[in-house]
Amino acid sequence: MNSVNYLASATAGGSDLFGSLGLDWKLLVMQTVAFILLLLVFKKWVYPPILAMLDKRDADIREGLEAATKAKQAANDTEMRTMELMQQARQESRDIVASARTEAAELVANARQDAEAQAERIIQAGRQETQAELAKAKRDLQSEMVSLVVEATRTVTAETVDAAKDKALIRKRLDDLQKETV
Amino acid sequence: MFTAFASSSLHISVKADTVFDIAGWPVTNANLVGMVGLILLVWLMFRTRAAVLGNKKPNFATRLVVWCFEGLYNTVQQVIPDPKWSRRVAPLVITMFFFIAGQYWLGMLPIVGPITVGHTPLFRGQAADLNMTFGLAITTIVMAQIYAARELGFLGNIKRYIINPLRDPIMSFVGILEIVAELSRVLSLSFRLFGNVLAGEVLLAVIAYLTQIASPVVLQPFYFFELFIGGIQAYVFFMLSTIFISLGLTHHGGDEEKHTPEASTTSIDARTATAEGVTTI
Numbered sequence: 175m176n177s178v179n180y181l182a183s184a185t186a187g188g189s190d191l192f193g194s195l196g197l198d199w200k201l202l203v204m205q206t207v208a209f210i211l212l213l214l215v216f217k218k219w220v221y222p223p224i225l226a227m228l229d230k231r232d233a234d235i236r237e238g239l240e241a242a243t244k245a246k247q248a249a250n251d252t253e254m255r256t257m258e259l260m261q262q263a264r265q266e267s268r269d270i271v272a273s274a275r276t277e278a279a280e281l282v283a284n285a286r287q288d289a290e291a292q293a294e295r296i297i298q299a300g301r302q303e304t305q306a307e308l309a310k311a312k313r314d315l316q317s318e319m320v321s322l323v324v325e326a327t328r329t330v331t332a333e334t335v336d337a338a339k340d341k342a343l344i345r346k347r348l349d350d351l352q353k354e355t356v
Numbered sequence: 357m358f359t360a361f362a363s364s365s366l367h368i369s370v371k372a373d374t375v376f377d378i379a380g381w382p383v384t385n386a387n388l389v390g391m392v393g394l395i396l397l398v399w400l401m402f403r404t405r406a407a408v409l410g411n412k413k414p415n416f417a418t419r420l421v422v423w424c425f426e427g428l429y430n431t432v433q434q435v436i437p438d439p440k441w442s443r444r445v446a447p448l449v450i451t452m453f454f455f456i457a458g459q460y461w462l463g464m465l466p467i468v469g470p471i472t473v474g475h476t477p478l479f480r481g482q483a484a485d486l487n488m489t490f491g492l493a494i495t496t497i498v499m500a501q502i503y504a505a506r507e508l509g510f511l512g513n514i515k516r517y518i519i520n521p522l523r524d525p526i527m528s529f530v531g532i533l534e535i536v537a538e539l540s541r542v543l544s545l546s547f548r549l550f551g552n553v554l555a556g557e558v559l560l561a562v563i564a565y566l567t568q569i570a571s572p573v574v575l576q577p578f579y580f581f582e583l584f585i586g587g588i589q590a591y592v593f594f595m596l597s598t599i600f601i602s603l604g605l606t607h608h609g610g611d612e613e614k615h616t617p618e619a620s621t622t623s624i625d626a627r628t629a630t631a632e633g634v635t636t637i
Contacts, residue, residue: 192486194370194371195370195371195486195550196370196371196372196384196485196486196487197371197486197487197490198382198487200381200382201372201382201384201387201485201487202487202490202491202494204381204387204487205387205390205482205485205487205488205491206491206492206494206495208390208394209451209455209488209491209492209495210495212394212397212398212451212455213447213448213451215398216401216447216451217447217451219402219405220401220402220404220405221425221446221447221450223405223408223409224404224405224408224422224425225429225443227408227422228425228426228429
């Protein structure tokens with residue numbers, strides 16, 4: 175039962191090594207032809223669609239990578255452009271603020287000058303008005319005084335020489351007094 | 357007539373046994389499994405084709421085939437950088453991988469070995485038949501020569517081996533060594549695969565014989581081991597075939613000839629070293 179036929183056929187020929195190992199040219203040709211037929215069938219019908227699919231997938235991957243690279247480049251460009259615009263905007267805002275400050279300072283200075291000029295004009299006008307009123311008051315006072323002096327003189331002398339002449343004399347005297355005081 | 361799962365006896369034969377003849381052409385037990393394997397492989401690959409074309413829904417097997425194909429194709433492209441040649445060589449070596457792996461794994465089915473006709477097993481792994489491995493090795497080397505002749509020209513390819521000894525005696529001797537190397541590649545490719553498959557089958561048969569009724573449990577790790585070895589051996593055959601073909605394409609020409617001689621020599625040396633490294637597996 176436990177017959178072990180190890181290398182049983184190898185001992186048959188002795189010199190025919192390949193034959194003892196089972197090498198038979200008919201079988202060899204048959205199996206080689208079978209394999210070549212299999213290869214031709216696969217090469218004709220099976221591998222082309224698989225290779226096409228792999229090529230397409232590689233192309234898709236390459237396109238995806240290129241698109242990703244382009245998108246990354248575009249994002250970098252956009253970021254750079256944004257940074258430039260931001261910098262430009264900051265510079266413009268700084269310029270605007272600076273010019274606004276300058277204009278504001280000028281406005282304030284102009285307003286101050288206008289206010290001062292207007293105040294000066296008001297003061298000047300007030301002074302002129304005051305002087306005019308003072309002069310008018312002086313004239314009124316002088317006239318009143320002349321009248322009073324004439325009246326007092328008439329009362330004292332009970333005689334009126336000539337009112338117009340009195341007034342002229344008195345006015346002359348007052349003017350002399352005024353000159354003396356000045 | 358049939359003795360099913362006869363683990364009570366251990367039948368180990370190095371060569372495939374003839375089951376019957378057709379018009380004088382022998383049909384061995386390995387051929388029976390081989391035919392089943394061919395049919396299954398053709399069906400699987402056409403099913404994958406249908407899935408790739410969108411005619412049928414992809415499943416695990418088709419995805420696995422596409423995944424393997426892509427990995428193997430990338431490997432071919434790495435070994436043969438010229439896209440024209442890598443695309444031309446890839447179908448041959450990739451078919452070898454699928455064919456060897458399929459036949460190796462099919463030879464592990466429980467029906468292979470135990471079912472006998474008389475004392476002859478009815479089924480035997482196709483990869484455990486030296487005719488198949490020898491045929492594949494011859495195909496590889498012949499195709500390598502054809503590719504080299506197409507790339508270098510007929511005389512250019514001949515000049516790889518036959519060099520005038522008066523002009524360059526050392527390279528003339530190297531040329532003779534190259535011829536010997538080409539012949540030895542046929543033997544190494546075929547006998548490595550044949551030996552590994554046969555050893556695997558012998559291992560499974562011996563374990564089944566020794567463990568008898570406990571064999572269904574005990575054999576499991578060995579089956580996983582053999583599944584792994586099957587993939588490895590198919591890949592080794594694929595890799596060696598690719599490297600042998602690439603050596604013929606770049607020996608005295610090709611893309612690398614356009615670079616510095618040092619770079620070309622280095623690349624060829626690297627591939628030869630890779631081939632030797634794979635050979636040791």
